[in-house]
Amino acid sequence: MSDLRELYQQLILDHSKKPRNFRKLDGANRTAEGHNPLCGDDITLYLQVEDDVIRGIGFQGSGCAISRASASMMTDSVKGKTEAEAQRLFERFHSLVTGEGDEAGDPVDLGKLAVFSGVKEFPVRVKCATLSWHTLRAALEGKGEGVSTE
Amino acid sequence: MITGGRTATAKVRGDRSVGFDVERIRQDFPILGEKVRGKPLVYLDNAATSQKPQVVIDTVHRFLSTYNSNVHRGVHQLSERATEAYEQARQKVQRFINAAESREIIFVRGTTEAINLVAQSYGRERIRAGDEIVISGMEHHSNIVPWQILCEQTGAVLRVVPINDDGELLLDEYVTLLTPRTRLVSVAHVSNALGTINPVREIVRLARRQGVPVLVDGAQAVPHLKVDVRDLDCDFYAFSGHKVFGPTGIGVLYGQARLLEGMPPYQGGGDMIKSVTFEKTVYNDLPYKFEAGTPHIGGVIGLGAAADYLEGVGLDRVAAYEHELLGYATEALSAIPAVRIIGTAKEKASVLSFVVDGVHAHDIGTVLDHEGIAIRAGHHCAMPVMQRFGVPATARASLAFYNTREEIDAFVRGIHKVIEMFV
Numbered sequence: 001m002s003d004l005r006e007l008y009q010q011l012i013l014d015h016s017k018k019p020r021n022f023r024k025l026d027g028a029n030r031t032a033e034g035h036n037p038l039c040g041d042d043i044t045l046y047l048q049v050e051d052d053v054i055r056g057i058g059f060q061g062s063g064c065a066i067s068r069a070s071a072s073m074m075t076d077s078v079k080g081k082t083e084a085e086a087q088r089l090f091e092r093f094h095s096l097v098t099g100e101g102d103e104a105g106d107p108v109d110l111g112k113l114a115v116f117s118g119v120k121e122f123p124v125r126v127k128c129a130t131l132s133w134h135t136l137r138a139a140l141e142g143k144g145e146g147v148s149t150e
Numbered sequence: 151m152i153t154g155g156r157t158a159t160a161k162v163r164g165d166r167s168v169g170f171d172v173e174r175i176r177q178d179f180p181i182l183g184e185k186v187r188g189k190p191l192v193y194l195d196n197a198a199t200s201q202k203p204q205v206v207i208d209t210v211h212r213f214l215s216t217y218n219s220n221v222h223r224g225v226h227q228l229s230e231r232a233t234e235a236y237e238q239a240r241q242k243v244q245r246f247i248n249a250a251e252s253r254e255i256i257f258v259r260g261t262t263e264a265i266n267l268v269a270q271s272y273g274r275e276r277i278r279a280g281d282e283i284v285i286s287g288m289e290h291h292s293n294i295v296p297w298q299i300l301c302e303q304t305g306a307v308l309r310v311v312p313i314n315d316d317g318e319l320l321l322d323e324y325v326t327l328l329t330p331r332t333r334l335v336s337v338a339h340v341s342n343a344l345g346t347i348n349p350v351r352e353i354v355r356l357a358r359r360q361g362v363p364v365l366v367d368g369a370q371a372v373p374h375l376k377v378d379v380r381d382l383d384c385d386f387y388a389f390s391g392h393k394v395f396g397p398t399g400i401g402v403l404y405g406q407a408r409l410l411e412g413m414p415p416y417q418g419g420g421d422m423i424k425s426v427t428f429e430k431t432v433y434n435d436l437p438y439k440f441e442a443g444t445p446h447i448g449g450v451i452g453l454g455a456a457a458d459y460l461e462g463v464g465l466d467r468v469a470a471y472e473h474e475l476l477g478y479a480t481e482a483l484s485a486i487p488a489v490r491i492i493g494t495a496k497e498k499a500s501v502l503s504f505v506v507d508g509v510h511a512h513d514i515g516t517v518l519d520h521e522g523i524a525i526r527a528g529h530h531c532a533m534p535v536m537q538r539f540g541v542p543a544t545a546r547a548s549l550a551f552y553n554t555r556e557e558i559d560a561f562v563r564g565i566h567k568v569i570e571m572f573v
Contacts, residue, residue, distance in 0.1 A: 004520045008513075008571060016572075017508075039512050040529055040542035062542055064510035065572060122516065 006118035007125070008065065011073075016065035019072035021079075025058035034061075034135030034147050036127055041067050045135045052082050064128050070116065071132035077113055083140050089113075090133045096120070097129045170471040175463065176552050178203040189522030192557045197342050197501055197548035198526050199392045200373055202456075206396055209455035210448045221447055222421055222438070236447055239454025240437070246457040247387065248378040249404050253436040256410070257450050260401035261369040262292040264388035265336070267403055267416040267440065268365055269296040272386075273334065275414055279305030281333040284362075286311040286319050286348070287538055288341040291531045293367045297336065306333070313538060317344035317493040324353065328360055335364045339371035343532035343546070344493030345476075345501030347375070354383045363409065369393055373550065374472055374499040376465040379404050391449060396456035400449030403440070410436050417442040468551040472500060475549055479558045486562070488569050492539050503530070503544040506565065509572045511543040517571060518564045525561075 025046035034043040041063035048056035057075045074093075078086040092108040095101030099120035119129045138147045176182050179201045184191045193201060213235065219228035221236045237252075244252045258264045277283070283297050287310050294308075301308050309332075311324045319337070328335075335357045340347050354364045363385035371377055372389040379387045386409070391400035405413075415422055415433055419442035424432040433439045460468070479502055483489050492503040506514060515527035526546045529536045536542060547561060 004517065007516070013572065038528060039510075040536065041510075042542070062510075064512040066513070125512070125516065128512065 003118065003121055007122055009115045009118065011112065011115045012069040013065065015069035015072040019059075019068050021058045021072065021075035022060065023058045024060055025056050027056065028058070030139040030142070032135045032139035032143065032147065034131045034138070036063070036067070036131050039064060039067070039128065041128065041131055043067070043071055043132055043135050045071075045132065045139050047136075047139050049083070049140070052084075054078050054081055054083070054086060059132065063131070064125075066116075066119065066125050066128040067131050070129045073113055073115075074132045074136060077111065078136065086136065086140065090137060093133060094130060097126050170467055170551075172471070172552065172554050176554075178205070178459075179552055180204055180207070182552060186522040186524070187520055192521070192523040192553075192560050194547040194549065194553065194557070194561060195524045195526050196373070196550040196553075197370060197393070197530075197546065199398065200395045200550055201552070202397070203395055203459050205459050206452050206455045210397060210452040213448050213451050218448075220444055232447055235451045235454075236445070239450045239457075242454040242457045243402055246377075246461065247372070247402075247404060248380050250380060251407055254404055254407050254410065256403040256405065256437045256440045257445055258401045258403050258440075259399055259446070260390040260392070261367060261388045262296075262390075262401075264386075264401055264403035265293055265365065265367065266296045268336075268386050268388075268405070269300045271413045271416045271440075272363075272409065273297075273300040273306075274303065275412075277304050277306045277333050280331060281306040282309050282327075282329060282331045283307070284309045284311060284324070284327050284332055284335045284337075286324075286337045287313040288317060288319065288344055288346060288348075288532065288535055289336075289338055290342050290367065290369070291533070293336055293338060294534070307331075310534075311337075313346075316495050317341065317346045317535075317539075318495045319346070319348055319353075321349070321352065321356075325356060328356060328362065330360070332357075332360065332362045335362055337364070337366060339366050339368045339377070340374065340499050340501075341493070341532075341535070342370045342501065343503055343530040343535040343544070344495065345498040345503065345548075346493060346495040347371070347497040347499050349497075350382050350384065358383065370500070374465075375469050385409055391453040391456065394453075394456055395459065396453035397446075397449040400446045400453050402453075407436060410440070413440075415439055415442065419443045421445075463551065469499075471551055472549055475553060475555065475558065476500065476502070478555055479547065479549070479561070482558060482562045483565070486565060486569070488573060489565065492541065492544050500549045502547045502549075504546075505541050505544055506568060507573065509568055511545040513572060514545040514565070514568050517568045518561070521560065521564045521567070523557075523561055523564050 028046035030047040032045050043061035046058045059071050097119040134147045181201050217228045217231040219232045221233040240252045240255050243255050309327045312320050357364045365386035366384045368387050368389040373394045387404040392398040422434050422442040488507045490505050511527035528543050
């Protein structure tokens with residue numbers, strides 16, 4: 001069970017059971033939908049971006065524990081950040097969950113998102129962990145019609 | 151067995167009622183001795199693909215290492231041997247499903263290709279705009295999409311027989327969907343997502359009254375039930391080798407000769423012709439007309455070995471044993487309050503599709519994997535079934551005759567771990 005606990009860390013289980021920012025955001029000016037056809041995971045992301053800064057964020061949808069927790073923690077992490085900072089955080093997060101890239105010396109601080117490091121041992125779950133991030137990128141880049149991780 | 155094997159049967163629970171020595175069967179499958187993540191493999195993903203008995207592995211190995219060559223064309227001895235083994239396998243498959251003639255057995259890549267063959271050959275020749283094709287609400291994508299493609303090509307219309315909350319086909323609705331416009335019925339024998347055994351003989355009888363041919367997708371039936379295509383009276387029957395303990399990449403389309411004779415080729419190439427000039431090509435006779443190109447020779451020979459193996463074990467005994475095991479598993483799973491079984495038809499084979507309150511199927515799959523237990527999580531290539539039951543995905547345990555009650559117990563313990571972790 002040891003690396004299973006690495007994957008399903010307490011913080012991840014907590015966020016999956018009680019996701020933060022789990023709501024439709026009134027006044028959102030960017031939205032995007034994400035879909036993982038293999039799992040049937042769906043997410044709709046709502047952003048309120050003002051002067052290049054993510055002022056408000058919310059999400060709805062269904063998915064596995066990893067994708068729900070990742071969406072929940074992503075929304076917490078990018079709130080108040082600029083678009084460029086959010087994009088850089090995604091790149092850093094992506095390196096973390098795929099096990100690619102040099103983690104030492106990277107100036108971007110993942111903070112609590114580091115709990116997803118166990119995902120790299122489960123290649124099929126990388127898509128679960130990154131679905132909400134891909135959807136965030138689509139929303140920021142104005143590709144609101146939907147992304148798919150397949 | 152009943153008297154002499156008392157000690158053994160007491161130890162190996164599950165075989166008492168049907169006199170089935172599952173431990174001996176398990177010796178035939180080398181992979182069942184493997185460990186996964188340090189735990190003995192509990193393989194409950196048989197609806198995705200089945201494991202291979204040693205005799206199938208050896209047969210394919212022997213072909214590749216001692217008489218590999220092409221079929222139907224060589225003048226040399228190896229080619230003669232390969233051709234003989236290839237055609238013997240066709241006869242084995244013919245006997246296995248009780249087809250009238252071996253030329254009614256067409257080797258294809260799998261069930262998917264078999265259905266596409268009928269759609270594109272029979273369908274494009276016979277089906278016109280406004281005609282109707284009837285399928286059911288529990289079909290695998292491979293028995294939906296080929297017909298949608300055909301409908302796009304011809305202007306025909308797809309009609310879908312609905313299913314009830316237990317996952318049973320509504321025969322009354324089926325009858326009303328059979329109209330003078332119906333040109334073909336295509337249904338699963340056993341549902342891959344629900345396990346429902348459809349009343350195929352009755353489905354065929356009702357279609358026959360109106361002269362409508364029926365294709366049966368037997369991918370999930372052949373590993374679990376004795377299939378007799380003449381008893382079913384179906385026009386076409388499709389199945390895959392790899393789900394019936396044979397190799398991947400090989401499958402069978404059975405078709406009644408009178409229909410196959412009238413159908414145009416599906417693909418053109420070598421082996422499917424009698425003569426070729428630039429002015430005119432004469433197609434070969436059945437079954438070769440539908441077997442363009444060098445076939446999967448090793449796969450065919452391996453499938454023949456799998457058919458022999460299953461006949462040796464006896465599919466009636468397989469069905470009886472699995473029926474009891476499925477009952478045991480259903481009871482154990484139903485006893486867990488958080489679990490809801492999807493697919494509760496009276497007639498079922500092999501499949502236990504389920505959801506756990508508050509837990510996504512993929513998380514169930516990952517936790518069970520850590521116990522060495524292989525199941526499938528997802529939509530099982532049957533998204534309309536998921537929509538019908540209002541779930542994004544299910545977890546699915548699917549049994550074969552080499553599974554045991556002890557494995558079911560391990561699986562149920564695993565589900566308790568899932569609930570402990572996520573709920």
